[in-house]
Amino acid sequence: MVAPAGRSPLSPQDALGLRTALAAARKSYAEGGVPIGAALVLPHPPGEPSGEPVVLGQGHNSRVQLASPILHGETTALLDAGRLKAEAYRQATMYTTLSPCAMCSGAILLYKIPRLVIGEHRNFVGEEELLRSRGVEVVVLDDPACVELMKRFIKEKPEEWYEDIGETVPV
């Protein structure tokens, strides 16, 4: 992944996490759903001889596809990862294409995930400050592809976006 001008190149793990989250978001967009994706990545999984980071779980918002108010990108990535021991979460990084809402931020706090990488927060600013105040490392990438995808969706389907954040479309 080429880093945009002005941004340091991503580490291989961060490039993997962002790429996976963005691919999930694009899949959701193609299905007519809310295009927010996420991935939970472990840097050095035990028993992984290559020493490469591994995607434990990934997924996208499924409000539209599954009529679910709780399947956001981040919660879907956690669901996809399945039942994990407390120790695994504490070594993981959550990647998400958009700044996380209160529910997904709370899920990060519940499982004590120490690091969160956010694709962008131009289209929505979630609970970044709460997470930082609880000791989570929060990195915002300002990724142009994440910004454009979400911007397009909000313009095309404002009712579904505002429903997703418990709001009504501004008049």
Next chain:
Amino acid sequence: MVAPAGRSPLSPQDALGLRTALAAARKSYAEGGVPIGAALVLPHPPGEPSGEPVVLGQGHNSRVQLASPILHGETTALLDAGRLKAEAYRQATMYTTLSPCAMCSGAILLYKIPRLVIGEHRNFVGEEELLRSRGVEVVVLDDPACVELMKRFIKEKPEEWYEDIGETVPV
């Protein structure tokens, strides 16, 4: 429902909400699962001629039953209620048998549910202070049946309880 000594009798709506949440928790216990239940109740649903409160959604923790790290009582009640308009959540009360974790508290904040009734917080204290600081009315009932059910489960299956809150069993 008879109010325990020292507690004011519950309103009909609160009795309905707690009874529904506790029944879901007992069902989960009978299935071998984490016995935490919840219900989302609307006081005066539009188009409901009786004027009675209505349970929009209810459910229980399904970590064990469905191998899900995101299906807690409260998130399951939200899932059961389905896609709702922002206005519906803003008139609803969430009932839960146990003080809510960060994820479920975040879900309450996301959807701006203004009132939360908690069966008990002797076995676990969740994000009550965060919720109050954001303007949510939080009521703790100290219900003996909720206390006993959760206490029994934690004693019987500590591994599953601590996994549910992202912790390891204390040594």
